[in-house]
Every structure is written in C-alpha cells, then in structure tokens.
Amino acid sequence: MLRLLYLALALWFTMPVAAAAQSLQDILQTHQDEVLSPGRRSVGVVLDDLVASGLPQALPFLESWRDREIVQRDSDGLFFRVTEDGDTVTLQDLDTGDTLTASEDDLTESRPNGGVRRAIGDALVQFQLSDPDIAKRKAAVEAIARSMDASQLGPLAASIDDEPDAELKETKTRLVGMLGALFAETTDARVSAIEALSGDLSVDVRAVLNRILSNSEAVAASVPEDANIARMLVVGEDLTATDAYTRLVEAELAPALITKLQIREALVANIDGDAVSGVPVATLNTDAARALAYDLLAADGTVPPRVDETTQTEAVAAHRFFVQYAETDPAITDAARAALDNIERNVALNQSVDLGLDALSLASIYFLAAIGLAITFGVMGVINMAHGEFIMMGAYTGFVVQQFVPDYTLSIIIALPLAFAITFGAGVLMERAVIRHLYHRPLETLLATFGISIALQQLAKNIFGTQARPLTSPEWLDGALVFNDVVAISYIRVAIFVLALVFLCIILFILKRTRLGLEVRAVTQNPGMAASMGINTDRINMLTFGLGSGIAGIAGVAIGLYAQVTSEMGASYIVQSFMTVVVGGVGNVWGTLAGASLIGFLQKGIEWLNPSNTLAAQTYMILFIILFIQFRPKGIVALKGRAAAD
Template sequence: MRSVLIGLIWLLVSIGAVQAQTLQSILQTHAEEVAKPSRTSVDVLLDSLTQSDLPQVPKFLESWAERNVWREKSSGGFFIATAADDMLTLQDVDTGVETTALPNDYIQIRPNGGVRRMIGLALVQFQLSEPDPVRRRAALDSIARRGDAEQLAPLITSLEGEDDPALLKRKQELVIFLTARFGDTAQARISALKALSGYTSVEARAVLNQTLATTSGVAPQAPAGNIARIIDPTDDPQSRYAQLVAADLAPAIVTPAEIRAALEANVVEGRAGGIPIAQLGRDSLRIQAYTALSDAGLVPPLVTPQAIDAALAKHVFYEVYNETDSSITGAARATLDSIETRVGWAQTLDLGLDGLSLASIYFLAAIGLAITFGQMGVINMAHGEFIMMGAYTGYVVQLVIPDYTVSLIVALPLAFIVTFGAGVALERLVIRYLYHRPLETLLATFGISIALQQLAKNIFGTQARPLTSPDWLGGALVISDVIQISYIRIAIFVLALIFLLLLLYILNRTRLGLEVRAVTQNRGMAASMGINPDRINMLTFGLGSGIAGVAGVGIGLYAQVTSEMGAGYIVQSFMTVVVGGVGSVFGTLAGAGLIGFLQKGIEWLNPSNTLAAQTYMILFIILFIQFRPKGIVAPKGRAAAD
C-alpha cells in the first residue's frame, strides 16, 4: 500500500511539473541568456526551447530575432511587444493576452547578428513542418540562401510528413545540396555530389564550386595536401613576385618614388651616392647612385629582373583545395565538368531558340515587303509605318474591348483591313504614277513615312502605348534551368508560320496569286490574256500592306508601340528580302533565318554592345551580297532574266 501511495504522489508531481512547463518558465531559467545572448552559449537555450514542444516557441523565436522581445524591469518577465505612439503593446508569451504599458518600465532585447542567425537556424526546424505551405516555402528559401550543417537533420526529418509534391521535390533537392557540403561521411558526400550531375541549376553549380574552392599559396617546395594545380609563375611574373613579397619570401621591389626619397635622405656635401645632385635628373644616374648607397648598406638593395626570375624559379606556386579529401574534390570536379558540358549544349540550344524567335519577328516584318518589293519591285520606305499602324490598331481595340483575348482576336483582322485600305490608297494616289521609277518611289514613300509618323504623334502622343498580351501568353516555357522561351515569342513564331502557309496558298492556289505571278513575270503578256495589271498591282500592294499591319499587332505584343517603331524594322526587312532572294517567299524565310541567327550569334560574342552586333551583321550582309547578289534563293526563268 505504501508503494502504491508513493507512486500516486510521484504521478501527481510529474503531472504538475508538466503543467507548470511554460515558455515563460523556460525563459526565466535562462533569463540572462535571453536578455544578453551570446553566440557561444545561446545554443543551450535554443535546445531547451526546441525540445519543449511548446506551440508558442516559433512565434517567440521570430519575435526575438526581429528584436520585438522586451523584459520588464521589476519582475524580469519577458513579453512580445511592439512600440507605437510612445506606448508598448505587450503580449504574454504563453497566453497571448495583450496589455499596454509605458516603455520606460521595460528593456528591449537586441540580439546581435550572430545570435539572430542561430535563432533563424533553430526556427527552421519549426517552419519546415508548418501547416501553411507559404511558410514552409519561406523556410526552404532561407535554407537555400544560407545553408548550414545543422539544417540537414531537420530537413530530412520533414520529408516524411510533406504532402505538397512541389515542396517535397524542393526539400529533396536541398537535402542533396546540404549533404554534398555537410554530409557526415565522405561516402555520403560523394554520393550526393554524383547525384548533382542530374542538375544544371546555378544552385547546384554553386555547391560544386564551394566544394572546389581553393586557396593560393607559395612555398620553396610543393606542399603536401589536396593540391588543385601548380601555377606557372611566368604567366604573370609581376603578380607572382608580389605574392612572394607578401609571404616574406623575397624583398620588395623599390619604386622610383622610393629611390628618389632615398637619394634625398642621403645627400652629403651636394652628392648622393657619390653623384652630384645636379646630375640626378637622369634615370640611369639615379639608379647608379642608389646602387652605391645599397652597396654601402644604407638602403635596401634594388630588385633586378634577373633577381625576380631567380626568385620565381626557386619557389612553387600552387592552389590547394580547402577540402582536404581528394576523393570528394575528384567527384565534385567530375560532376562539375559533366554539368558544364550539358550547360554548354543547353546554352547553344537556348541561343538557337532566341535566333529562331528573332527570325520569326523579322519574317513577320518582311513578309509584306516580300510582296510589294519582291513581287512588284516597289521600294516602299513607308512599309514600317504600316507595321506601326497595325500596332496602334491593336492598341485602340484594347481601349474599346478590355478583354485582352477577345481584343487580340478582333485586332488581327481589323489591322489587316485598316492597313489594306491604307495600302490601296497609297498605291492609287502615289505608287501607280511611279512604277519603273525607283528613285522617285523611294523619295515619295520616304516622305510619306515621315508624314505618317508625325500623324501618329499628333493622335497618340510621343509616349509608348501598351499593347498588352492575354494572361495565357504571359510567362515562359521553361524546358530546363538554362533553356526557356517566352510564350509571346512562341505565339509570334506560330503567327509567322501561319502567314507563311497562307501566303504560299494565296500565291500558288488562288486566282489572285496566279495573276500576281503572271503580272510579275510578263506584264504585257498577262494583259493580253485578259488580266488587268493595274487592278492586280493595287490588290498586291494592299495585300502586302495588310500583312504588315497584322505583323504590327504581333510585334506590338513584344515591342513598345510608338510612332517610330516601324523605322526599327525597315532596314532589317529590306535586308531580309534582298538576302533571301527578291520575289521568293522561301527566300524571305531563309533571309530572316540567316539574319536572325547571325545577329543573335554576334550578340552572344559581344553581349555588351548590341549596336556593334548590328553593324557587324550589316557588314557581313554586304559581303554576302557581293558573292551571291541574287540572294539565297535565286529567281529562275524569265524573272531571273529580268
């Protein structure tokens, strides 16, 4: 009976102890450490807090790290508090009950940066298992920014209860990253390093580069250890000798200013080093005087080029890995080489997609010109303004129809109608009187382009106008960490492909297309067969202008809509048509591809200067035309003879 009574008493005491276990009681046990935390001893308090399993601990840690914890002077109790209007709003750390008080009765706890970092590490253990996925994501972002060995264990523990597939994948990724850097055994780290070969992200490469971090050194002999490489000092003798001087392995080089100061300090009876002061204006005599002083032991000796070479030859310059285990650095190097090879191929493919995207834009801009210039031989310098008119048509439609998807569907045919009408008007009023007079046509259309630009400025102003794409065109198609392309560029590519097929159908399968080709090849013979050349010229010019207007809508989704936007495409459009082959749709396609890929390739070689890239591209095009004046797809038959 006595033993049963003792057991009941012990159980009641234990229950009372559990009930008495509060956050405030833990803080009071470590009161001095909470009030004046230090990085070397705060881990004892953090261990007590994390092992308590109290639900209020995470909030307290966050407040402590943000310096929102205050201590009452009289009682020594700790509160979560915010200051406003010369008052403190206090919150009990256990119950959350709020009160207000004057700040004079409390002391704000201000942990330093090192302590706050350790608090953050402890807080991660709670955040990784938070019910809110946003907070779990924030914890993972924190680990990604500042990875630490102590985060690995709680991260692995949190994998089991993670129900979000995206967060689970991210946690598994971070486990590999942290294991590669902080794994308990060499084998665990090597396995994680090999697993990184499946990644091409910047984070993965950063982990490998941290593992392969080196420290430069110099010694009379090659040291033992995990040597990364032996450096040839003759590649940069000046900096290598400076490294010797910094390591106290060689005397410093005496500068001309130091030589002059030494001579001034050792003037005796009007001479320095036995040479009269009046003669020390020559470098050779100053060196001679300084050498004399050096031989007398009055100044440090000069370091000659021969002495530098001898000192470099006597020492070994090296880089040693900070990681001492060669098997780990070997695995990291092999993985990094594999990743860099894959990244290189991915960058090449990404550059190819950029070139394809730019070629699509140039093809859209030039396809209308391929008809007016290629089929009709009319040099239309106002072609860019038809692109501008199409873009502004799309902008006006969006003002009337706020739904961007519907407005885009309406804008495409409406832009064709507007610019088709403008093209027909231009052909009837101006172009028809200037056929076979290229210089007058060029000057007239150039003047019209300036007039259209000014008209657009008067109507819409000089500020860029937004042509907003629908939400489903927002973002980018991400193929990998390196390869991605925006949906707008994909849409422009699809639009260019549609116009290519449509134009081929019109020219090859419709009566209008057959009549256009007939008039292009032999105007007189076509007229004798009952075809009206004037009507065909009008419709052809209108068709080319209408296509330019639709291209303006597509380009406006990608570029800024301004009155000068067409001028930025007129030169590339003419180059596309001429390089591809005048009068050929496939030639225009080939020309757009050549110019687009060429420009992106030159920009990749010289990324800091896009203007220089365009200049080099134009020079290349000029040389190309010298060797192939009729373009990539040369015309055949009667058209070639003309």
C-alpha cells in the same frame, strides 16, 4: 546535473496541477537557469524538451525567446512574454495568452547571446518544418535555402519522411542533397551527395558546387604538402612574368618594384639646383635617363635601389604559382569538378536550345517585318522604303485602339484587323498615287518611297510626340514558357512565332490556292505575258502592294507588343528587312523564310559569341551579309534560268 534533478523533482511536487497537463511554463520552470541565462551548450536540453513536448505554444515562445522578449518574474520565477509601451510593461502568459501588467523592477530579462539565438533559430526551423501550415513549411525551406547552413541538414533530413505535400517533399529532398554535398559528415556521404546533384541544371546547384570548388590563387616557394591543388599556373602561359612578380610582391615574397611614378617623385624630391645627382634636369625626358639618375641616387643610398630584371626573373623562377581549393579533401573537389563539368555540358546544351528559341523568335519578327516587303519586291520589283513606316503605323494603330478599348485582349483583337485595314489602305493609296507612275524606274521608286518615309515619320512625331508609347499586352501573354532552369521563352515571343506561322500559311494559301495568287504568280514571272492573257496587272499590283503593306501593319502591332512604339521604330527594322529579302532571294515566300531564319540565327549566334556588344554583333552581321551576297548574289532561293537572266 544532480542538482537540476532535485530542482525538477521539487518543482514537480510543488506544482501538482501543472503536472497533470504539462504546460510550457512547466518545462521552462524545469530549466529555469538555462532559460534565464542560456549558454551555447546548455540550451540544447531546453530545446530538446520543447521539441519533444510537441506543444503548439512552443513555437511562438521560441520566436519570442530569440527576439529577446522573454522575462522572468523575480517574485515567483515564472516566465512571461513582455511588451513595453512607454512606461507600462505588459506581461503575457505563455500558455494561456492572458495579459497582466507588472512593474519593471520585478522582472529579469532573458538575454540569449548570438550562438544561442542561432540554436533557437535552428530549433524553430525544425518546428516550422513540421508545422501543419504548408505556407510556414515552405517559408522554412526557403529560409534554409537562403542561409545554407550546416546545422540545418539534420532537421531538414528528419522532416522529409513526414512531409505530406509531394512537391514540398521534393524540394526538401533537393535541398538536403545540396546541404549534404556541402556539409555531410563523411567524405563518402558528401561525394555521393555531390554525384546525385550532377543531373540538376539549376543555378543554386551550380552555386553549391562552385562553393565547394571555391579556390584562390597562391604563390609559395614550394607547393605545400597538404594543399588541395586545382592546377598549377605556368609563367608565360597562364600569367605573364610581370603579373607573376606582382603576385610575389603582394605575397611579400619579393621586394616591390620601383614604379616610374616613384622614380619621377624621387628625382623631383632630389633636384639639386638644375641637376639630380649631377644629371641635368633638362635631359630627364626619357625613361632611360631617369632610371640612370635614379640609380645614381640609389648608389648614394638616398633611395632604395631598383629591382633589376635578373632579380625579378630569378624570384619568379624560384616560386611556384598555383590555384588551391579551399576544400582540403581532393576526393570531394574532384567529385564536384566532375559534377559541375557534367552540369555545364548540359547547361551549354540547353543554352544552345534556348538560343535557338531566341533566334527562332527573332527570325519570326524579321519574317513578319520582311514578308510584306518581299511580296511587293517580288511582284513589282519595287523596293518600298516606307515599309518601316507602315510597321510604325500598325503599332500606333494598336496604341490608339488601346486608348479607347481598355480591355487589352479585346483591344488586340480589334487592333490586328484594323491595323491591316489601315496600312492596306495606305499601301493602295501610295501605289495608286506614286508607285504606279514609276514602274520600270526602280531606283526612283526607292527614293520616292523614301520621301514618303521621312514625311510619315515626321508626321507621326508631330502627332504622337517623340516619347515612346506603350502597347500593353494582355495578361495571358505575360510571363514565359519555362522548360527548365535554362530554357525559357516569353509568351509574347511564342505568340509572335505563331503569328508568323499563321501568316506564312495564309500567304502560301493565297499564292498557291487562290485565283489572286495565281495571277500574282503570273505577274511575278512575266508581267507582259500575264497582261496579254487578260490579267489586270494594275489591279494585281494594287492588291499586292496593299497586301504587303497590310502585313507590315500587323507586324507593327506584334512588334509593338514587346518593343516600344516610337516614330522611328520602322527605321530600325527596315534595313534588317531589306537584308532578309536580299539574302533570301526575291519573289519567293520560302526565300524570305530562309533569309529571316539565317539573319535571326546569325544575329543571335554572333551576340552569343560577343554578348557584351550588340553594336559589334550588328556590325559583324552586316559584314557577313555583304560577303554572303558575293557568293549568292540572287539570294538563298534564287530564280534560275532565263527568268533570272536580267
């Protein structure tokens, strides 16, 4: 140390110019040896001086040092940044940035080892954390969040007070909290850091807590004194006896079992003529016979003996099976467990909110898809199997419009009314040409509209091909509305929800506040009476059918925005739409709403219970609906009295 001081003093006097305005080179010259061949410990001095100097060029130097780009010129001991390009070696002055060429023979490379480079990296982080450029500071914080290293706790905590940006300051504070939970010096500090995290729902906090709680299953003759036990495993409850024995074997606490395969191989290897140990080969077609033969072999000492059941049971009984934490301090694991439990409770709560939002958007889609069907079914008692194909027509209308109108917002604005107009027209045409001839023959209407459905589907296939066509949503519908780390909903779904709401209002308005609505309700309740009161039921039927079909077209555009447009898309919604109408009850907008909600929430609920298998979820949902119909054959909102009698 003393020698160093002398050296420093010597340098001080030999370079008076540099001393006046301290340069990076001066500091480096002060610590020549440490810079040239740095050690894990000695490098700290250099780094401290560099940080203390506050020189802007220190940062690029540290980066270069870390990347092994620093050399010393043997002739004068000065340090340079080096770049090699083929045979030419270019040196760059560390302070001024001036470049000069040099011979390779005159240079000695500084080769920091891994530990040193990590130390340099930490110092770099410290620099970056207080960098005037906010982008650099952010990058540094992100880097820390990625690596989550103990050494970063100090610098990060130190940088918080001087952080000017409020948002970044908060991020830093959060990160310090997480690092503190992992690496704070004392148990108390860690426990309080952990407790402070318990209000945070984010995935990274949960990862931190899980890291603290990382554990492993173990087995031993008795539970070690110093182990931090998460829980004991009871054989028969937490694990089967077979599993327990397998673990003993893995831990080399018990001899391995002889598997059936090994028995077979041993027998095959010891076939002697047409017998094994005197047992005829032909009789070895059961496990019991094979075991017997093997035991005979074992008795001869040819093969190792089998481990019998009693030995297994005794071995299992003689050992303890438990889960132990990697963290040895129980106070910390307890705090982490409590915090994590708290968070998970909160997450579960928020997840159910998120699930609710998902279900709500699904219900909106079903409502949009089914309301048209419900109107026609309610007013005319007609099930329109081609309803799904009207949805498809709407979606393809959107697709075609986007081919001509490149602006996505504009194209959606055009597509919605156009889809309504086209499907309205198709609906009216269908009503005039087919359905009106089949009134009072509901089953035949069902089949005739099915004929139209397959024809339209194939027609779409012939025109647009079988591949899925995209319907691009406008940019402002990209992304999601994020409430917190758990609850989020995409804007498209919000838009569909709004659309469903708008249609609910429009339909309610038409039905309750307009002349058309009055007539529609009259025809729904008693067509004969309505007709005799001068209502043109023909016209009402036509308009209702058109309206129902038109809404299907709009639903098609909406569904096309988040799902693929294919010729079969209608078919995938039609059964759900039927369910919605049937479950909800016929001839009632609120019924359809109730049906759509029930089915939407039910489907999401079942998917949540059984997330791996959407097919099973759909199967169960349909079974539920079949049972539901048993108890409410007329749906949730049923007409009562004589009107419903037949």
